[in-house]
Amino acid sequence: AQKITQTQPGMFVQEKEAVTLDCTYDTSDQSYGLFWYKQPSSGEMIFLIYQGSYDEQNATEGRYSLNFQKARKSANLVISASQLGDSAMYFCAMREGRLIIQGAQKLVFGQGTRLTINP
Amino acid sequence: ETGVTQTPRHLVMGMTNKKSLKCEQHLGHNAMYWYKQSAKKPLELMFVYNFKEQTENNSVPSRFSPECPNSSHLFLHLHTLQPEDSALYLCASSQENQPTDTQYFGPGTRLTVL
Numbered sequence: 001a002q003k004i005t006q007t008q009p010g011m012f013v014q015e016k017e018a019v020t021l022d023c024t025y026d027t028s029d030q031s032y033g034l035f036w037y038k039q040p041s042s043g044e045m046i047f048l049i050y051q052g053s054y055d056e057q058n059a060t061e062g063r064y065s066l067n068f069q070k071a072r073k074s075a076n077l078v079i080s081a082s083q084l085g086d087s088a089m090y091f092c093a094m095r096e097g098r099l100i101i102q103g104a105q106k107l108v109f110g111q112g113t114r115l116t117i118n119p
Numbered sequence: 120e121t122g123v124t125q126t127p128r129h130l131v132m133g134m135t136n137k138k139s140l141k142c143e144q145h146l147g148h149n150a151m152y153w154y155k156q157s158a159k160k161p162l163e164l165m166f167v168y169n170f171k172e173q174t175e176n177n178s179v180p181s182r183f184s185p186e187c188p189n190s191s192h193l194f195l196h197l198h199t200l201q202p203e204d205s206a207l208y209l210c211a212s213s214q215e216n217q218p219t220d221t222q223y224f225g226p227g228t229r230l231t232v233l
Binding site for chain 2: 052108
């Protein structure tokens with residue numbers, strides 16, 4: 001079963017509009033972390049925002065916010081006032097389990113959503 | 120120079136060649152990762168190094184050989200690759216046991232195997 005599901009392969013949004021990118025996850029762990037990354041056409045993966053499973057408030061970073069609904073296992077990314085430079089692939093990822101001493105964390109990524117901002 | 124750097128950015132090689140990808144992180148992290156990103160597939164974790172020790176090998180074929188001489192440098196040695204190995208290879212680093220343990224990625228090496 002897929003751990004991370006991003007149901008929107010592509011989205012087209014008008015500049016300055018807000019956009020929500022969907023992400024649902026599957027885990028039986030109580031402690032986990034959720035990440036969103038942006039990948040422009042140049043290839044680098046840019047970290048945007050993080051939400052811990054025990055965080056009571058939704059994470060925010062500038063124009064990015066994470067709509068975290070734990071009971072529904074969803075972690076949607078909201079971009080306010082979209083800009084042309086927001087056009088890129090967006091990936092949702094999950095780290096399961098508590099941070100462990102031995103061995104670094106493993107991230108599981110979704111398939112991604114290609115966001116296109118129209119002028 | 121800051122962040123995570125990767126060289127070369129683009130590489131074209133024949134199936135009989137031997138080449139190496141290099142990754143360097145300037146973030147003081149102690150864990151480094153290699154990922155493979157093929158078209159229309161999610162990122163696949165290949166190798167994980169923690170304090171220079173390999174802690175994960177995700178059933179990667181032996182034609183890919185990682186090397187981590189210190190916590191700042193990571194190499195991926197390539198030999199007798201197949202055309203299906205053509206992909207974007209991304210390196211990442213993280214600092215373990217920090218509150219978020221976020222992975223920071225390099226710009227990637229786009230590999231084409233002829």
